[in-house]
Amino acid sequence: MHPWRSVVGVTVCLLIAGCAAPGDTTSPQSVAPEAAVTAKAAPDTTVPVRPATPVARAPKDPAPRYLTVEGTTINMPIVEVGVSAGGAMEIPEPFNEAGWYRFGPAPGAAAGTAVIAAHVDTTSNSAPFSQLRSLAPGTLVTVQRDGAEAVTFQVTGVELMAKDAFDGASIFRRDGPPGLKLVTCGGRWLDEQQDYGDNVIVTAVPARRP
Template identity: 45%
Template sequence: MTRPAPSRRRLWAGAALAAALVAGSTACGQEAADEPTSAPPAAAPASPAPSPTAATPTAAAPIDIRPAVPEPAVSIPRPVRVQVEGTGIDLEVIPGGVEANGAMALPDNHDQAAWYRYGPAPGAEEGSSVLAAHVDSRTEQLPIAGLKDVPAGTVVTVTREDGSVLRYAAEGVDHIAKKSLDGHRLFDRTGEPRLKLVTCGGQWLEAQDDYEDNVVLTAAPVS
């Protein structure tokens, strides 16, 4: 099986995605006391050194510190398969992270989609669960190329590793220029729970060696 061209493996999230990855991982220390602005009068005697065992009082209020490690999230079974009714889209799903250039990492094959594992999983109570896959290879278009034509109301099914099945209904499909992709919106960790299927689309730009757009299908959970 021919591997996809390196230039067609990119789902760009830009600086917004990089910012989302480091959120919650920063700790800050307490600031040092201000230095005196002038020397004491020459006639004033030097203050005696405090006893090694004496407590040194301070008027500084304690500073709240963000934990360096976020509290563990509620465990949710990871997605292992996604299917879109009435299309040929039927893909195994594996966890995916981020490449060194800030793009979402996708599998190096045509049969799998990546779930953005640093964001919500399908079934989470809030935020967007992002699944992404290649649109083509060097020699052929892949089934997910039909994502742009999926009508509203189409059922999207996600199977999880524990065997449970989640159903979503497509709300619509957006073509978003990669140069203006809103990473905070696509990879949102808050708000109404949504499933987002993503691939490349639009015009092939020879100068950029990449597609012009990302095609994003948004679907809402149904009972």
């Protein structure tokens, strides 16, 4: 992935790389909070960033375990991911798993944005997160949590953000209103870079209770 800009009020400075599962379910790629997401069966294209000290999640925030998105086939387990040796947020190897950046807020936390990312495709097929770009405002996103009731979010928008102009400050927040970002790759495939040119970013806010 390409470097993300520094995030205001955040101590991590990472990357989001490789959002396409190489092969069908193998070869881990990296993602980074404060950077862009890449895809396809491409080599690791992460860009080094300044060292960072991730801040652990508050114990009171239950970890997310499962993600479903209304009107799609996105129905996948969530695993906790951290930072790779290259300074990027890791993405699970299987294309049908999503990774939650455990050093940031958890879905359902009182403040800040939880970030969940996954591959967009494999060398032969689209992955579930390829459907993110077509989500309509109002779509419900449900996150099952470990030992706690599920939390539901409502999509407010979908953005295609160029990786070379990625605004990490708008993605990885540890303060402000609670929210959720779902991230994968998208846009045009760049043969020379063996990477997608953009990131698909879904923004969602806590759904109002009836």
